[in-house]
Amino acid sequence: MIIKWVIGAMMVLTSEIANAGCWVVTNLHGYGFYEYNTYDFTKDGFSGKEFVVNFDKKSPSVTDSLMTYTVLSPTSMVGTYVTNLGLTIQTWQLSTDGTKAFMTINRTNSDKILQDGVSAFVGDIKATCEH
Secondary structure, three states: OHHHHHHHHHHHHHHHHHHOOOOEEEEEEEEEEHHHHOOOEEEEOOOOOOOEEEEOOOOOEEEOOOEEEEEEEEOOEEEEEOOOOOEEEEEEEEOOOEEEHHHHEEEEEEEOOOEEEEEEEEEEEEEOOOO
């Protein structure tokens, strides 16, 4: 019985690793709260922008991003970008039905340019991509 459970667990883990992949995400839209806007609820988004989101454990990445990413699961990862002025944390996660992508950004900045903020976005998964 234990052997069957171990083999089953190994098969699940193997299939999860095999499912790690790359997706093209479009139409990211959502809302944010930003210091420069006195943290008022603000509609936000990335009009016309395509993001290539790569959940590869060895080399996770997002189009045009300077962040260092860590894959948490085959469908989620977190990125960080640290400077002497502050910290930005970004998360990416895919919906369970594989049609939507969720992205959040949290940012603090010690400079006097009022960049602290938090935002959340939902986008469409347009396609898979090749590495």
